[in-house]
Every structure is written in structure tokens, then in C-alpha cells.
Amino acid sequence: MEIPYTVKNRPDTGVYNGKLGIWLFLASEVMLFGGLFAAYVFLRLGAPEGTWPNGLMNIWAGFGNSIILLLSSVFVTKTWASVKLNDFSGFKRNLAITMLLSTLFLGIKGYEYNEKFHHFGAFMKDPASPVGWSLQVTGHLLENPDKEDTQHLLLAADAYQPSDWASAPKPDNYHEIKENPALRFAHPGIEITGEEHHGEPVLKIAKDQIFRSSTFVPKYNSFFAIYFTMSGLHALHMIGGLVIFFYFWTFGSKMFHTNRAQFANRIEVTGLFWHFVDLIWFFLFPVMYLM
Amino acid sequence: MSNNHDKHADDHGHHELGFWQKYIFSTDHKVIGIQYGITALVFLFFGFSLMMAMRWSIAHPGEPIPVFGFLIKLLLGSDNASAQFANNIMTGTLYNSFGAMHGTIMVFLAVVPLAFGAYGNYVTPLQVGAPDMAFPRLNMVSYHTYWPGGLIMLISFFVPGGAAKSGWTSYSPLASIADHGQGIWHIFNGQTLWLLGMVMLITSSLFGSVNLIVTIVQLRVKGLTWFRLPFFTWAQFITAFLLLLAFPPLESAGIMQLMDRLAGTSFFLPSGLYVGGQALEVSGGGSPLLWQHLFWFLAHPEVYVLILPAVGIVAEIIACNTRKPLWGYKSLVFAALFLGFISFSVWAHHMYLTGMGTKVSTFFQLTTVIISIPSVIILTALMISLWGGSIRFNSAMLFATAFLPMFGLGGLTGIPLAFNALDLYLHDTYYVIGHFHYVVAPGTIFALFAGIYHWYPKFSGRMMSEFLGKLHFWPSFVCMNLIFLPMFIQGMAGMHRRWYDGGASYELSQAFIPLFQPLIPVFNAFLEAFGKNPIEGIRAIDLNLVMSWGAWLLALAQVPFIINVLGAWIFGRKAGDNPWGCTTLEWATPTPPPHGNFLKEPVVYRGPYEYSVPGADKDFTPQDEPPKS
Ligand code: HEM
Ligand SMILES: [Cu+2]
Numbered sequence: 001m002e003i004p005y006t007v008k009n010r011p012d013t014g015v016y017n018g019k020l021g022i023w024l025f026l027a028s029e030v031m032l033f034g035g036l037f038a039a040y041v042f043l044r045l046g047a048p049e050g051t052w053p054n055g056l057m058n059i060w061a062g063f064g065n066s067i068i069l070l071l072s073s074v075f076v077t078k079t080w081a082s083v084k085l086n087d088f089s090g091f092k093r094n095l096a097i098t099m100l101l102s103t104l105f106l107g108i109k110g111y112e113y114n115e116k117f118h119h120f121g122a123f124m125k126d127p128a129s130p131v132g133w134s135l136q137v138t139g140h141l142l143e144n145p146d147k148e149d150t151q152h153l154l155l156a157a158d159a160y161q162p163s164d165w166a167s168a169p170k171p172d173n174y175h176e177i178k179e180n181p182a183l184r185f186a187h188p189g190i191e192i193t194g195e196e197h198h199g200e201p202v203l204k205i206a207k208d209q210i211f212r213s214s215t216f217v218p219k220y221n222s223f224f225a226i227y228f229t230m231s232g233l234h235a236l237h238m239i240g241g242l243v244i245f246f247y248f249w250t251f252g253s254k255m256f257h258t259n260r261a262q263f264a265n266r267i268e269v270t271g272l273f274w275h276f277v278d279l280i281w282f283f284l285f286p287v288m289y290l291m
Numbered sequence: 292m293s294n295n296h297d298k299h300a301d302d303h304g305h306h307e308l309g310f311w312q313k314y315i316f317s318t319d320h321k322v323i324g325i326q327y328g329i330t331a332l333v334f335l336f337f338g339f340s341l342m343m344a345m346r347w348s349i350a351h352p353g354e355p356i357p358v359f360g361f362l363i364k365l366l367l368g369s370d371n372a373s374a375q376f377a378n379n380i381m382t383g384t385l386y387n388s389f390g391a392m393h394g395t396i397m398v399f400l401a402v403v404p405l406a407f408g409a410y411g412n413y414v415t416p417l418q419v420g421a422p423d424m425a426f427p428r429l430n431m432v433s434y435h436t437y438w439p440g441g442l443i444m445l446i447s448f449f450v451p452g453g454a455a456k457s458g459w460t461s462y463s464p465l466a467s468i469a470d471h472g473q474g475i476w477h478i479f480n481g482q483t484l485w486l487l488g489m490v491m492l493i494t495s496s497l498f499g500s501v502n503l504i505v506t507i508v509q510l511r512v513k514g515l516t517w518f519r520l521p522f523f524t525w526a527q528f529i530t531a532f533l534l535l536l537a538f539p540p541l542e543s544a545g546i547m548q549l550m551d552r553l554a555g556t557s558f559f560l561p562s563g564l565y566v567g568g569q570a571l572e573v574s575g576g577g578s579p580l581l582w583q584h585l586f587w588f589l590a591h592p593e594v595y596v597l598i599l600p601a602v603g604i605v606a607e608i609i610a611c612n613t614r615k616p617l618w619g620y621k622s623l624v625f626a627a628l629f630l631g632f633i634s635f636s637v638w639a640h641h642m643y644l645t646g647m648g649t650k651v652s653t654f655f656q657l658t659t660v661i662i663s664i665p666s667v668i669i670l671t672a673l674m675i676s677l678w679g680g681s682i683r684f685n686s687a688m689l690f691a692t693a694f695l696p697m698f699g700l701g702g703l704t705g706i707p708l709a710f711n712a713l714d715l716y717l718h719d720t721y722y723v724i725g726h727f728h729y730v731v732a733p734g735t736i737f738a739l740f741a742g743i744y745h746w747y748p749k750f751s752g753r754m755m756s757e758f759l760g761k762l763h764f765w766p767s768f769v770c771m772n773l774i775f776l777p778m779f780i781q782g783m784a785g786m787h788r789r790w791y792d793g794g795a796s797y798e799l800s801q802a803f804i805p806l807f808q809p810l811i812p813v814f815n816a817f818l819e820a821f822g823k824n825p826i827e828g829i830r831a832i833d834l835n836l837v838m839s840w841g842a843w844l845l846a847l848a849q850v851p852f853i854i855n856v857l858g859a860w861i862f863g864r865k866a867g868d869n870p871w872g873c874t875t876l877e878w879a880t881p882t883p884p885p886h887g888n889f890l891k892e893p894v895v896y897r898g899p900y901e902y903s904v905p906g907a908d909k910d911f912t913p914q915d916e917p918p919k920s
Contacts, residue, residue, distance in 0.1 A: 003423055005509050017425045017509050024501045028539045035543030035585055039558060047576035131562055132570055212572045219555030221574045226558075229550055 007261045022269045026276050033280055036230050040287065043222045051163075053223045056216070061112050062289040065105050066281065072101035073278045076271040083264045088256055095249050098274075102242055109235055113228075120155060121220060122205055122213035124187045129163055133211035135187050136161045139200060141215075152204050156197035160184050227288050234284060237277045244270055316435075318427035319886050323434050324413030325750065330438055331404035335736075336849075337445075338396035341389040343842055348381035349793030350839035355379035366448055375453070386791035387456040388481065392444065394459025395485065398593065399492050400441045402731060405739050406600035407496070407534065408437065411503050411527045413750060417877035417884065418524045420512030420893045420915075425505040433498035440491030447484035451476055455485035460590070463559030463582045467551040468566060478553065486549050493542045500531040507531075512876075514895035518624070519914065521875045521899040522617060525624050526603030529631040530596050537592035537635065544585035558582075580645060587638035595634045597731050598698070599627060601738035602669055605691045608745050609673060611873045612688040613680030614910050616900040619672040626665035626672075633662045643714045652711045659709035666702055670695065685871075686760025690741035693768055694734060701729030704779060719789075722782025725775050733771035740767075743856070748870045752883045753863030759855040766848035773841030777834040780804060784831040793835045803828030872911045875899055879915050 004010070005017050013020070044052050075098040082090035120141045126134030139157035143150070177183040181192050181201045189209020195202040214220050218228040248267065255263040308317075317323060344363060347356050356363065360379030367376055367385075375382045416424055424430045447454040450472075457466035461482075470480040477483075507528050511520070520528075547558040557577035564571040610617045617623065639647065639655040674695055682688065704726040707713045717723060740763075747755050785799050794800030807829040815825040869878040876895070880888050893915040901912040 003421075003425060003427070003510070010509050013508055015509075017505050020508060021426065021501050021505050024504055024535060025497070028497055028501075028535050031536050032539035032543050035540035035588075036547075038540075038585070039543070039547060039581055042578055042581045043558070043576050046578050051575065131575065214555075217554070218550060219557075219574060222557065222576045225550065225554075225556035225574065228554075229547060229556075233546065 007259075007265065016265060018265050018269045019272075022272050026272065029276060029280075033230070033233075033283075036226070036233070037283070037287070040226050040230070043226055047222060051161075053221060056223070057227075057289045058112055058115065059289050061108055062285050065108050066285050068101050068105045068108070069278050069281050072098050072105070073275055075101065076267075076274045080264065080267045080271050083256065083260065083267050086260065091256065092249065092253070095245060099242060099245050099249065102238055102245075106235060106238060106242075109231065116216040116224070119216040120213070121216065122153075122155070123163075123211040124189055124205075125209050125211045126163075126187075131163055134163050135185070136163070137185060137190070137203065137205070139203075140197070142197060142202065151207055152191075153207060154193075155203045155205055156200040157181075157185065157203050158200050230284060231288065234277065234280055237280070241270070241274055241277060316431060318423070318431050320412050320416050320424045320427065320430060321750065321884060321888075323430050324409050324411075326434050327404050327408035327412060327437070330441070331401050331409060334396050334441060335401035335405070338393050338401055339846065341393045341396070343846060344381065345386055345389050345393070345791075346839040346842045348386055348791055350835045352792035352795045353380060356381065367453060381791065383791045384456065385453065387458075387789070388448075388454045390789065391456055391458050391461075391485075392448075392454045395444065395455070396441075397731075398459060398597070399489070400444065402597050402735055402739070403496070403534075403593070404437060406735065407503075407527070407530055407596065408434070408499060410523075410600055410604065410739075410742055411499070411530070414746065414877055415503060415524055415527045416506055416510070417880060417888060418521050418875050419507055419510055419515060420876045420889065420895065421506055421510035422887045422889065424502050425509055426502050429498050430502050433495045433502065436491050436495035436498065440488045440495060443484050443488035443491065447481045447488070450479050450481060450484065452480055454481040457482065460586055461485065461548070461582075462586075463548060463551065463579050464561070464564060466582075467548060467557075467559050468571070471552070483549070483552050486545050486552070489545050490542060490549075493538045493545070496534045496538055500534040503527060503531040504535070512893050512895060515876075515914075518621065519895055519898050521603075522606040522620065522623055522627075523600075523603035523875075525627060526599040526606075529627050530599045533592040533596050533599075533631060533634065537589045537596075540585045541589035544582055548582065580642070580647065583642050583645065584639070587641045588635075591638040591641065592631075592634045594727070594730070595630060597735050599630070601694065601698075601735040602627070602673070604738045604742040604745070605694050606673060606676075607873075607875065608687050608691040608741050609676050610900045610902065611745075611871050611911075612683045612685065612691070613677060614683070614872075614902045615676065615680045616898075616902055617672070618676040618678070619668075620898070620900065622668055623672050626668040630662065630665040630669070633658060633665075637662050640709060640714070643711050644718050649711075656709060656711050660706075663702070663706060663709070670699055670702065685744070686755070686757055686764060687741045687744035689761065689764045690737045690744065693764070694737045694741065697729055697733035697737060697771070698735075701726060701731075701734050704729065717782060719787060720782035721778040721786045721788055724788050725778030725782060728775050728778070732775065733768070737767075737771075740764075740852070745871070746877075747856075747859065748866030748882065749877060749880075750883055751860055751863070752866055753859045754866050754870065755855050755859040755863060759851040759858075762851040763848060763855065767845060770841045770845035770848055774838050774845065777838050780806060781831045781834055786831050794832045800832040801830050804831055869913075872909075874901055874911050874913050876914055879913060 003017070007016065009016050015023075075094050079091055079094040079098060082088075082094055118140065119138065121136060121138035123133035124135040124137070125132065128134075137155065137157050138159045139155045142154040142156060171177065173183075185192060185201075185203060187209070189206040191204040191206075193202045193204050216224055218225045248270070252263075252266075255266070314322065317326075344356060344359065347354075356379045360376075363379070364376060375385050412424070412430065416422075444454070452470050452472065455461065455466075455470075457469055466482055470482040471477060472480045507520075507524060547556070550556045551558050551560065557573035557575070559579050559582045560571060560573045560577040561579060562573055562575050562577070564573060606617055606623065637655060637658045639651060640659045643652050643655075677692070682692075684692075704722070708717060708723065708726060744755060744760055747753070781800075784802070784804055786794055787797075790797065790800075811826065811828055818825055866882055868880070868882045871878075876893055877884075879893055881890065894917075895914045896916065896918055897912060897914055899914060901907075901914075903910045904912055
């Protein structure tokens, strides 16, 4: 016996097997990302007030990617329509455009990741502070920090944040601090060299005065931890989708001619998955970039 | 019930498949079901063996393990771990490792794969009259993701430091920081391998549950309406939804714990944590409670994944062997549906001790009390089903009937745990261990045994020995209670669940148990009669001996079972297509069912349990028997 309803809808349920299957799979995916969004809420609420980092993301890259992904979703639908209309070259073209757009998305994502991997931050020690550090400085490294023979590292600083930023009242001389590097970066381990790099003051930081430091990788702070985890998982889903698209575009396309009805179903089901990946991004973008 | 299908079955053979395609990479749901079954039984035995070694340490702390010590040495191939096991004496670390792996293996690699993977795969498509699962190749992939997950767990015994030690719950911060090695051991250590293994198991169960739901929804044959589905299929259906929706949050938690371990994040590591006197470098805001929430969001529904299929099996067997319709079939279905829904909202009753706040605790206390209602309905309906039947006590029915009081005891002892105030005292004592083992060991495992005795003739074409079945049942029944009943008493006396010396170094365990004091004169009269010295009382720690001997004897009691399963394959009497006279569709196939299952597509005309229908010509009317016109 053949397995029924692989091509046609079952009359009383109104779906074919694959479609029900993908909806169930997507339900579980909602729970998967739901768990991570829950973690985001937990981490953000758990962060000491005012310490949740803002404005570290490249909004334009994220925005551009949103448009690109939206377009790719449109082209997946067009791909499916082409199969339904028995238009093989249209199918090939639309699917190719979908793949191009998603590759572009991943390229931009890679660029953003790379940008983060080159940003550096250091938390300066303070035994008196309850968290072990009192000042966070971030910027661009001018030297490899892992060289063993140096006791210092050189940083073109672009931002700073005291650990008690939120809890302590704003000091009277706030504006003065903002303007004056010597006050801004007041810490025994930091020496202001007086030089500048692309308009940022260059600091010489004693390694043994650093509580902890790294580039903007997941371990840098909880925001990057959840950002990289979620956007990385999202990117993995996109890569998975791309592989499947590529299969349909090449070897799998034989089925277009041998069993078009089932082929259309396959494209439809993959398209549903793709819309879901798209949807996840439309939650990720505001949460990670804007809020 | 004649063998008239047999000849068909032989020449019905499709094109011949090679060995690999037929037995290893098969897409036939029945072969996959059996693959799941065999693999899971092996893991069940392994998980049990770990516990037998632990029980030695509990009953005879500090003494070398006799006879089997060398086997454990073999298991702990790497120098590091076998150094822990010098002189064959169990250490605390090794005990932790065995304990964590016992729990993990029993739950995720043995009982769920048996209940859902084996029975779900083998029986459900037959019961809905389908030729196979909806996605046969996905089904194959699911099995071939399951066993590598298990293999990873097994390999983790051999890496330096040994297998995971943070309990089957893998609580952070411990699980985030334990076992970090240098170089490649940074990845190949027990705790990280545990996470990798879990990710594979979760993926496998995701494929399985999608497949099963689609099969039930889409491939039901003509006439098989929702309320004509056998209760077993309903139970599998709800179980599949639990797996589908509850497991992914654990997967996300697993990914985050993996990030904590490999990428240096601190999702689950709070600020201000000191390890070995040094402040841990964390990025701030991490929360151990987050792990617990995500874990229990899975692990409570998982409890129902462990028991619903078992209840389904028992229901089928009871209906068939009492020759009566199930009492309250619809209430059973609705109770199970309700149970499934609400099982998503009770998880934090495992977390009363964490100080998550009284409001939250009160909420979960309420939902937990509510969820006991459908469980009681289910159990009551099954018990009433026995009423007034002339019961045929074959081996399957013995196990199925024993399931009822054992599962009942497990369930009832859970009610005190629902209450915040009582749980504060009982949490992490042997009381809890006793409670959930009554549910899963003499409960679910008995049901799984019952299922094997019941369906064995269908999948092998042979009958098992009833004598060996009874020789398996009675000692198992006694031993199970010897092991688990004292746990309640110990727990109420305050015995902690993770004392690897069984309490030898704790004063608490040396106090006399008041419950037994009135009996002591009676004991002493006996002792005196045999010329032994009288005793003053029984201490909590003394019960350890009884329980441990119970566990070892339980192992012995499985010998008749193993002989039966293997022996019947060769020597068993040939079984007909429907040896027990059951009504559901799996008995309408040839025996054993060929690839494609049914000789022609069945049509269903009636409900699942038409036994002893007045006026019918026999005492059961199969679902596919056309009405007399
Ligand atoms: C019938 C044989 C069994 C015996 C004698 C047994 C005995 C025990 C004992 C004494 C413990 C406490 C260990 C400790 O925390 O120190 C334990 C823990 C546990 N058992 Fe069993 N068990 C058996 C079967 C099962 C089965 C069938 C399951 C699951 C389906 C299971 C699941 C667990 C779990 C989840 C834990 C908790 C492990 C942890 O604390 O991380 N056991 N078992
Ligand atoms: Cu629970």
C-alpha cells in the first residue's frame, strides 16, 4: 500500500501530510525560540538597573537585512507560484533570486559579527566594588592584547561606563567629566597617553588592573551572549533553508517534471519554513537593535 | 483467529530487500519499533546496573564491590576515572556520576524510547489502519539520531573525569562550571558530552512526535473517527504533543548551557559566585533559576510522557482480558487531554525550595492540585473497568493489574509534595525518590512489560511462556516494593537522596524510626525464639540493606523474562492472528504483519472495545467487522 495524502489533501482535515508536518515542526520551533526569548527577558530584568547595554548594534545593517529577508520571502512565494503555473524557467529564476537574497543577508550578518569581534572592552578592577570592577572602557585595540611580553595594552577608547552608573546620583560635574578624558577614565590602571586615533583618546591600560576583558564576543556581556546565541541560531536556520533550496534548484528539480504536484508541495512546505525564519527575524530585529 | 493469513503473508513479500535495508536502515515502522525496543531495553539494563553498583555503596559504604568491581573498572577505561575507583571502592564522585547517568539513561534513553519510540512506532500505525508512518524515512532518521545520542552518553564514561555528575537535572551553576578540561577535553568532558547527547535525543524525539501526530491525524482509515480510536492511540497522540512542545525549551536551555561551557557566557551564572575561594568571572545578570524553569518546563510534561503511554497499554490489556468495554472511555480521553494541557503549567512545583516567591509558589500549588483530578479519573476508570469482569489473568494482565495500585501509590504520595509547606521538608529526601519511582518503575515499567507480553505474539508470531511470565512477575512485584516502599519511611525520617554512603556518616540516619518501635517487642520475640540478641529499634540506615538486596534480587528476577523473550522466538508455540481475541485493528493484520501491514485497506465500523456485546456470535467484535445486515 502507498502512503495516502502525500500529494492531495485529506478531505476531512483539509491538508496533505507534509503540510501538517511542517506546521507541527514550526510549532516546536516557536517553543525553541520562545525559550530563548524568555531567557532574554530574564537576563534583561535580572541585569542591575541601567547596565543593559544599548546602542551597540548597527541599526542600518539590521534594517537593511530586514528588507532583504522580506524580499526573499516574496520570491519564495513566487517560486511556488511558478511551479504551480508549470513555468520551469520562472521557478529557476525566482529560486535563484531567493538564494541570492539570503546569501546577501548572511553576508551582512557576517560583516556585523566581524565588526563586533574587533571591538574591545575592559572592566577595571576595584576591590571595593561589590561586583569587583568599577569602570568599563571600550574601544579599538591598537595592539594584540595577548602578547605576553607587555604589561599594557593600547586602546583607542570610544565609550566608558562606571559600574554604579544607574544607582549613584549623577555627579554635579557631569558635563565636565564628559568632556575631560582625565576625569572620564580616572582609574589607577589607566594612563592617558595624550595621543589620538581617529579622534579617540588613546589609553594605556595596565593588564594587571583589568578585572576582565575581551572583544565583543558572547562572553563580553549578557546582551552579546543572548544576541549571538539567537542570531546565530537564526543564521543556522537560514543556512539549513539555503541547503534545501539549493537541492531543489539542482538535483531535486528533476521532480518538477516527474511529479509536479508533489514538487509544488515540497516548495510550499519549505516556503512555510522560510516565512517562519523571516518572522523570527522580525522579532529579533526590534528586540536586539531597537529596544 | 485461524492462520489463514499466513500463506498470503509469505507470497505477499515485496521485492527483496538486502540485510542493511531490511534490518538496519529500514523505513518500516515495525522494524524501527523493534529497533527502538531492543536498544531501549539494553539501556534499561545498563541504567539499572549503575544503580545496583550505587546500592552497594549505600548498603555497604567503604567496602569494595565484590565480583563486579572489575566490570566497573572496565567501564571506566580512562586512567583518571579508574584511579577514582582504586580498590573497587565507590567514591563520592563516581557515585554522583553513576547517579546522574542512571537518571538520564532511565528517563531519556530507556523508558521514553520504549514507551513512545517502540510502542508508538509499532502499534499506533497498526491501530489506525495505516500502511506505515506518514514519513517513513524521517522515522528512520529519528531512530538513527536516537542511538548516537545514547552512544555519546556512553562514551562520556571514558573521558578524563568521567561522565556527567550534576544530576539528571544538570542544574547550573554546577553544570556550567564542572569538568572543564584543557585542549580537546574542553569539549570532550562528561558534562559537555551530556549536553551534546541531549541535543541529539531532543532532535530525535522531535522527528518522532511530528511523525506520529501526522500519522494519527492523516492516516486513520475510513470509519475510524476520533472517538473510535483506541485509548492507547489517544495516549500516544497526547504524548507526542507533549514531546513536540515541551522539549524545545530544554533544547534552548541546552544551547545556552553549552554556550556557558564553551563560549564563556554566563546565562546561568549569577554575579558574586565564588568557586574555590575565587570570584568567578561572570558577565552579570545570569540566573540559575532560568535553567530550572526551562528544565522543568520540559521535565514535568516528561513525567506524563513516561506515564501516558503506559496507561494506554494498560487500558488495552484490561479491556481485552476482562472481556468488557473500558469503563468511561470518553472520560478517559478527556481526562488525558486535560492532563496534557495542564501539565504545561505545573512545572515550578519542583522549585518550591528556590525562594521564587510565595505568589508563584501558590499558583503552582494550585495547578498541581488541579492536575491530580484527571489522574484520579483515569485510575478510577481503569479500576472500575475490572469490576464484574471474569478476568483472564495471563502474564500481560498480571503486570497490567499490578500497575494500578503501584501507579496509584506513586500518584497519591505525590499529593503531599504538591503543597509548598510539606515539600520544603520532603524535597530532596528519599520520599521524593520513592514517589516518582513508584510511578515509573513498578508503574510504567510494569506496563511496558505487560505490553511486551501482550503484543509479542503479534510481532514475533510466537507465544511466550505463561509459566516463565509468572516467574517473572511475582518476584519482580515483591522486589519492587522491597526497594521502594522503605524509601517513604527513610524520606520522612529525613534521609537525603544523594548520600553516597547511605547515611553512614550522618547522625540523623542512626535514629530509631518511631513507626517501627511498637513492633520491636514482636521482632524480639522472634529473635529470642531463634536464640538471637534482641534489638532496640530499627534505624533508617538499616533499611538500606533490605532495599539493596531487593534491587539485586530484582535483577535476578529478570532472568526468566530474558529467557522467555529469546526462547519464545525459537521454541514458542505459533501464534494465530488474534490470540487474545482483541478488537482493535492491529489484530486484523497477518502475523507477523508484512511490510505494508494490511492485506487490504481495512474499514472501521465500530468503537474500539466491543467486548461481550449482547446478541453477538462471539465475545468480541473487531472494529473492522462489518455490521450484520
Ligand atoms: C527498578 C530499578 C531502579 C532502582 C533500584 C532505582 C534506584 C534509584 C535510587 C536509589 C536513586 C537515588 C540516587 C541518588 O540520588 O543518590 C535513583 C535516582 C533516580 N532514578 Fe532510579 N531506580 C530504578 C529505576 C528507575 C527508572 C525506571 C527511572 C526512570 C524512568 C529512574 C529514574 C531516576 C531518576 C531521574 C533519578 C534521579 C537521578 C538524579 O538525582 O539525578 N530510575 N534511582
Ligand atoms: Cu512535576
